Amino acid sequence: MAEYEACAMGILAALESKAKFLEINRNNEIPSIKMESRGYPAYCHVMEEEPDGKPWYHDIKHYLINxxxxxxxxxxxxxxxxxxxxxxxxxxxxxxxxxxxxxLLRCVDVNAAK
Known part of the structure; x- marks a missing residue:
């Protein structure tokens, strides 16, 4: 469900910026969107232990939540x-x-990446 909502947010953002990615049906029908999920990560950027023990994204996540x-x-x-x-x-x-x-790329710590 979260992936669908994120996809819908992306489509709305594209429409708001006047980009034309899909045709809107005048009968208010929503076109279907095919989504796939892989059972394994596509790639990893960072695989180093952080000196303070917190994941690399700690400050970003803390800022967004609080x-x-x-x-x-x-x-x-x-x-x-x-x-x-x-x-x-x-x-x-x-x-x-x-x-x-x-x-959407899921952010993981070094243990999950390994």
Whole structure:
């Protein structure tokens, strides 16, 4: 269900930006969207242990859930965190990243990646 909602959000965003990805039926019928899920990860970016024991995405996820910045960061770093977190969202306590094509990438820690 979360994947369908994320796909629908992507379509709405595309329509709002006046891109024409699909024809809208005047009878208010919603076109079907074929979605597939793979049983294995497509690829992994980072496989290093974090020195503080927190996953690489900890600050992004904390900011999205609580709208709080990590302690002792500069104003410039706050702006960077806000901008970076714009391409992420949390659903049922799982962090996802939307890539350029609106494909959802699940963020995992080093243990899950291994």
């Amino acid at each position: 709208r709080e910045y990590p302690p002792e960061i500069s104003e410039n770093e706050k702006g960077t965190l806000r901008q970076l977190s714009a391409s992420f969202f949390v659903n049922e306590n799982i962090l996802y990243k939307r890539n350029y094509y609106m494909v």
